[in-house]
Amino acid sequence: MTPTSRRNFLKKTAALAPLAMTSLAAKAQQSGPSSSDQFDYIIAGAGHNSLLAAAYLAKAGNTVLVLEGRATIGGGVKTSEVLLPGFREDLCSTVHSAYAANPAYRDNEIDLREFGYDLMDPEIVVHIPFLDGASITVYRDDPNRTAETIAKISKKDSETYKRLAILQAKYSKMSQTERASSREGKFWRQIGELSGYDAARQLWESPHVQAANLTTGHFSGNAGSDLGMGRQAYQLITYMSGRPIPRGGSGMLSDALGRYIEARNGVIATSKPVQELIIEGGRCAGVECVDGTRYRARKGVVSTIHIKHMIDMAPRELWSDELLDIVDIWQPEHAMFAFTYALSARPTYSS
Ligand SMILES: Cc1cc2nc3c(=O)[nH]c(=O)nc-3n(C[C@H](O)[C@H](O)[C@H](O)COP(=O)(O)OP(=O)(O)OC[C@H]3O[C@@H](n4cnc5c(N)ncnc54)[C@H](O)[C@@H]3O)c2cc1C
Numbered sequence: 517m518t519p520t521s522r523r524n525f526l527k528k529t530a531a532l533a534p535l536a537m538t539s540l541a542a543k544a545q546q547s548g549p550s551s552s553d554q555f556d557y558i559i560a561g562a563g564h565n566s567l568l569a570a571a572y573l574a575k576a577g578n579t580v581l582v583l584e585g586r587a588t589i590g591g592g593v594k595t596s597e598v599l600l601p602g603f604r605e606d607l608c609s610t611v612h613s614a615y616a617a618n619p620a621y622r623d624n625e626i627d628l629r630e631f632g633y634d635l636m637d638p639e640i641v642v643h644i645p646f647l648d649g650a651s652i653t654v655y656r657d658d659p660n661r662t663a664e665t666i667a668k669i670s671k672k673d674s675e676t677y678k679r680l681a682i683l684q685a686k687y688s689k690m691s692q693t694e695r696a697s698s699r700e701g702k703f704w705r706q707i708g709e710l711s712g713y714d715a716a717r718q719l720w721e722s723p724h725v726q727a728a729n730l731t732t733g734h735f736s737g738n739a740g741s742d743l744g745m746g747r748q749a750y751q752l753i754t755y756m757s758g759r760p761i762p763r764g765g766s767g768m769l770s771d772a773l774g775r776y777i778e779a780r781n782g783v784i785a786t787s788k789p790v791q792e793l794i795i796e797g798g799r800c801a802g803v804e805c806v807d808g809t810r811y812r813a814r815k816g817v818v819s820t821i822h823i824k825h826m827i828d829m830a831p832r833e834l835w836s837d838e839l840l841d842i843v844d845i846w847q848p849e850h851a852m853f854a855f856t857y858a859l860s861a862r863p864t865y866s867s
Contacts, residue, residue: 548785549785570773589774642732
């Protein structure tokens with residue numbers, strides 16, 4: 517590790533922050549289009565979900581305008597050099613398993629490879645070190661090698677891991693009918709109905725193996741103490757299918773989507789927070805930004821702005837009662853955060 521004092525660290529970070537906020541798509545449209553420009557669709561917010569919607573709309577021949585409130589596109593899918601020079605970090609998301617299974621990537625419906633997005637699937641899926649020096653490593657598609665690392669902690673759990681990996685592989689290929697009637701199907705359903713904690717105690721004897729599964733299982737966001745979270749108790753088996761990550765960092769997805777949209781004549785404007793939806797004749801006809809600019813959409817407005825915020829952007833009586841009920845009772849749960857380290861060498865794994 518490069519030694520750096522806290523004072524230096526803060527100085528360097530402050531100096532780098534503005535650089536980190538500059539990205540390709542941000543440079544493309546600093547000032548924003550004219551309000552008189554006509555677009556088929558306006559996309560409010562440029563997280564990867566709305567960028568993908570914009571990419572599909574642009575591919576279908578529509579003119580799109582993407583308005584992002586921050587200085588860069590991407591939302592939770594950004595990679596920037598904020599810690600030390602030369603170290604690019606994912607600011608939120610890292611793993612793109614869900615995107616790998618999305619037809620946009622899987623079936624190449626939105627071809628981002630030519631715009632710099634490509635996934636790699638590392639052999640070491642996850643490594644879990646414990647304070648007492650023990651550790652577990654999950655190897656992609658390799659139950660025996662993974663089980664060897666568990667055997668150093670518990671022989672019994674290592675055998676259970678190999679047995680459950682076979683059961684899980686069989687189960688994943690079953691039809692819904694087979695799942696409902698087979699022994700394996702009933703087993704996994706019953707495990708799934710338990711809380712993560714109860715299921716982990718059922719499956720594993722070692723607190724290390726229980727904790728390793730529950731910690732990684734918890735990445736999905738639900739509390740392991742909730743009923744129905746039993747699947748968290750065997751996350752290290754699920755992980756054997758791999759955790760694809762983009763070459764160059766998570767933000768490559770947002771950058772590639774931005775390039776894709778611009779290559780199809782889409783317009784991306786950053787530092788353009790939307791504050792109000794323009795409603796005409798009972799339909800959303802466009803948006804108004806904080807700076808007062810108004811943009812109109814011929815066909816529709818799409819947004820992934822958080823629903824708790826978006827609901828205040830139009831008169832409350834225009835939303836359905838059903839939607840209002842759901843939004844009113846929605847509560848944020850636990851926060852998610854990531855640690856990033858600037859290392860001077862590749863990590864070595866102790867197991
Ligand atoms: C620490 C952390 C780690 C994570 N790791 C993973 C992971 O490894 N894999 C994974 O799949 N997921 C992960 N996630 C979750 C993932 O990051 C989010 O699910 C994803 O970013 C949501 O994308 P989105 O497009 O729906 O919304 P967002 O990314 O939230 O995008 C919304 C966009 O709208 C903009 N916006 C908001 N209000 C306005 C406004 N009024 N006007 C204009 N623009 C506005 C925002 O600035 C933002 O750019 C992680 C999340 C965190 C916090």
